[in-house]
Amino acid sequence: MARQMTEMLKGTLEGIVLALLAVQPAYGYEITARLRDQGFTQIAEGTVYALLVRIEQRGFVDVSKVPSEKGPPRKVYSLNTSGVDYLDDFWRTWSFLTERLEQLRQEGK
Template sequence: MLEIISRGETYGYEITQQLRELGFTEVVEGTVYTITMRLEKNKLVDIEKKPSTKGPPRKFYTLNAAGQEQLGFFWGKWEFVSSKINELKTK
């Protein structure tokens, strides 16, 4: 989700759909929103509310500096863990 948000401002409902398109077909809104809430709580995102023509106002998220940093940490860890797991798998 950090990575998805890093590509440009987006909101919960849209993130859900993007995840579904990505192949995580069974992801439901509740799951996504608990994560957006966490991002808010941890102050990793900036928030801007904008009206929608198709329903209630959208809460747009963008990564702030802390969020960028967190995303960097994530990729570092991912690199480490996934290489180890793949090593374990093939060896």
């Protein structure tokens, strides 16, 4: 199951992270911690940071630098209008897929 979970997460992690940011802005480590709190324990911190670079480049988030008690300022990511639109599309696609998969599962019983 672990390999299958990893493969499925590759396609959905962007939406999951954007959903977390829709609740509250956060910095990289904080996002990783929230993911782990949600049960996504196998996601590496480096994966999250690479994803944050991509969603920043795609214009889905606004980034502000906030002073840190330790080390350099933290980059805090917050969902912007483009990110909200993308997340809405993600949820519509997710609903479509889950409905069709449930249909197939029921037909297979």
